[in-house]
Amino acid sequence: xxxxxxxxxxxxxxxxxxxxxxxxxxxxxxxxxxxxxxxxxxxxxxxxxxxxxxxxxxxxxxxxxxxxxxxxxxxxxxxxxxxxxxxxxxxxxxxxxxxxxxxxxxxxxxxxxxxxxxxxxxxxxxxxxxxxxxxxxxxxxxxxxxxxxxxxxxxxxxxxxxxxxxxxxxxxxxxxxxxxxxxxxxxxxxxxxxxxxxxxxxxxxxxxxxxxxxxxxxxxxxxxxxxxxxxxxxxxxxxxxxxxxxxxxxxxxxxxxxxxxxxxxx
Amino acid sequence: xxxxxxxxxxxxxxxxxxxxxxxxxxxxxxxxxxxxxxxxxxxxxxxxxxxxxxxxxxxxxxxxxxxxxxxxxxxxxxxxxxxxxxxxxxxxxxxxxxxxxxxxxxxxxxxxxxxxxxxxxxxxxxxxxxxxxxxxxxxxxxxxxxxxxxxxxxxxxxxxxxxxxxxxxxxxxxxxxxxxxxxxxxxxxxxxxxxxxxxxxxxxxxxxxxxxxxxxxxxxxxxxxxxxxxxxxxxxxxxxxxxxxxxxxxxxxxxxxxxxxxxxxxxxxxxxxxxxxxxxxxxxxxxxxxxxxxxxxxxxxx
Numbered sequence: 001x002x003x004x005x006x007x008x009x010x011x012x013x014x015x016x017x018x019x020x021x022x023x024x025x026x027x028x029x030x031x032x033x034x035x036x037x038x039x040x041x042x043x044x045x046x047x048x049x050x051x052x053x054x055x056x057x058x059x060x061x062x063x064x065x066x067x068x069x070x071x072x073x074x075x076x077x078x079x080x081x082x083x084x085x086x087x088x089x090x091x092x093x094x095x096x097x098x099x100x101x102x103x104x105x106x107x108x109x110x111x112x113x114x115x116x117x118x119x120x121x122x123x124x125x126x127x128x129x130x131x132x133x134x135x136x137x138x139x140x141x142x143x144x145x146x147x148x149x150x151x152x153x154x155x156x157x158x159x160x161x162x163x164x165x166x167x168x169x170x171x172x173x174x175x176x177x178x179x180x181x182x183x184x185x186x187x188x189x190x191x192x193x194x195x196x197x198x199x200x201x202x203x204x205x206x207x208x209x210x211x212x213x214x215x216x217x218x219x220x221x222x223x224x225x226x227x228x229x230x231x232x233x234x235x236x237x238x239x240x241x242x243x244x245x246x247x248x249x250x251x252x253x254x255x256x257x258x259x260x261x262x263x264x265x266x
Numbered sequence: 267x268x269x270x271x272x273x274x275x276x277x278x279x280x281x282x283x284x285x286x287x288x289x290x291x292x293x294x295x296x297x298x299x300x301x302x303x304x305x306x307x308x309x310x311x312x313x314x315x316x317x318x319x320x321x322x323x324x325x326x327x328x329x330x331x332x333x334x335x336x337x338x339x340x341x342x343x344x345x346x347x348x349x350x351x352x353x354x355x356x357x358x359x360x361x362x363x364x365x366x367x368x369x370x371x372x373x374x375x376x377x378x379x380x381x382x383x384x385x386x387x388x389x390x391x392x393x394x395x396x397x398x399x400x401x402x403x404x405x406x407x408x409x410x411x412x413x414x415x416x417x418x419x420x421x422x423x424x425x426x427x428x429x430x431x432x433x434x435x436x437x438x439x440x441x442x443x444x445x446x447x448x449x450x451x452x453x454x455x456x457x458x459x460x461x462x463x464x465x466x467x468x469x470x471x472x473x474x475x476x477x478x479x480x481x482x483x484x485x486x487x488x489x490x491x492x493x494x495x496x497x498x499x500x501x502x503x504x505x506x507x508x509x510x511x512x513x514x515x516x517x518x519x520x521x522x523x524x525x526x527x528x529x530x531x532x533x534x535x536x537x538x539x540x541x542x543x544x545x546x547x548x549x550x551x552x553x554x555x556x557x558x559x560x561x562x563x564x565x566x567x568x
Binding site: 001002004042048049050051052053078092094223224225226227228229230231232233234235247252 | 288289290291294295296298299311319320324325326327328329330331332333335337340482483531533534535536537538
């Protein structure tokens with residue numbers, strides 16, 4: 001159940017490069033939050049700039065302390081204004097929204113693949129998976145070593161971390177898709193793959209997973225106006241089990257979908 | 267205690283606040299936030315005979331104090347809407363206004379007759395002004411003759427109030443308004459303004475459909491002017507729509523001559539916006555010593 005709430009910023013700090021992390025006093029103890037869900041964030045109370053709320057994935061949440069963590073990259077005016085806010089400032093939050101990742105008790109070995117800012121929603125997922133004693137490998141893809149995110153957070157949770165950089169400045173030289181192929185070839189399969197990142201990465205990971213007969217889930221990103229399923233601004237094409245092409249809303253029906261059902265580039 | 271009850275061309279509503287078509291689905295999404303019975307009316311998602319997938323590519327672009335959309339009338343078709351959404355909607359004491367779209371003039375009449383047979387709709391809004399489809403849509407609303415033709419065909423199918431949603435993207439909206447009034451329309455509303463956004467980095471349009479309908483506070487002065495012009499051109503009631511986010515915005519539209527209003531884009535910013543506005547109107551009327559909202563309509567001093 002989503003709520004609309006004015007929340008205080010508890011912390012808003014730079015991570016590295018143009019990435020930031022914001023902790024907000026959201027009543028997480030009362031809301032059922034699942035990894036992979038998102039919130040709509042409004043920084044501009046009582047003004048029209050920026051006009052639309054921004055969809056942001058939930059990096060992590062703390063039920064006991066009643067807060068949620070959002071991580072974001074400054075890409076435009078909206079995120080720049082967000083990065084300039086400080087502890088004590090207020091943001092308006094609509095959430096939690098969408099369906100998060102679906103977890104399966106019988107899974108033992110799980111691979112997470114995150115590219116760029118797509119690594120963030122996988123942190124909350126890894127926290128739950130490792131707390132349930134699952135063997136988790138986190139594959140982090142980035143353009144170069146300066147942009148490799150959250151390596152130590154995954155290590156601290158007990159994940160086995162592997163890194164790929166496009167320019168080879170750190171870890172595996174190549175894309176995260178190449179790294180996944182390498183890992184699957186050398187170490188055998190996995191019970192499930194979860195992925196979030198740029199669309200070409202998710203398309204590639206979904207394809208590799210399907211070829212290896214490993215079920216995958218991808219968390220999509222889209223431009224949104226309402227975030228709750230009403231405006232139909234974030235429609236994507238989905239291929240049903242019967243082969244029919246239908247439309248779903250990233251915000252309401254996702255943002256997590258089975259890798260095999262998404263028509264990428266559709 | 268102030269009276270908020272309005273009669274809009276035969277449609278009785280407990281207050282003049284409706285939610286605009288295409289911004290509120292069939293009500294399901296926003297029912298998680300509040301009781302839809304608090305609204306005066308809901309104008310449902312534009313519905314056609316057959317299901318439509320809508321446009322490809324980006325459908326949303328943020329603009330200064332507004333947004334562009336080019337959804338392209340994605341909807342599940344009238345049969346699905348009647349079967350899956352309308353029975354659920356009956357639990358709410360709110361005017362249910364079906365928004366009708368079509369390729370051909372005959373399509374509008376067909377959708378209306380199917381909704382009419384369900385007896386679960388209270389009024390219609392005929393969308394002859396969607397800027398986002400190549401066929402039908404705005405083409406019907408672009409001149410007085412074709413607009414009146416659609417209205418005539420629809421009039422034969424229903425006795426319920428029919429609102430015609432006009433396109434503001436025309437030279438003389440008053441001429442078209444008079445034509446649909448003569449053809450039996452019970453009320454008028456206004457669609458979005460055709461606009462465009464460009465991403466200079468890629469040198470491409472932001473929207474997959476290249477152009478889209480502009481909404482939000484950016485268009486309020488434009489729509490307000492149109493409502494004022496229409497109020498002087500026709501005698502049927504006008505639904506003020508365009509950039510309403512506050513109670514003050516509503517009062518402005520009512521003074522200009524609107525008898526009720528629609529809120530659209532404001533729902534995206536704050537799901538509770540329509541309720542905040544209703545409370546704000548009561549507060550304003552009480553402060554002004556007014557006892558009936560209808561007394562404000564057309565009260566502009568010029």
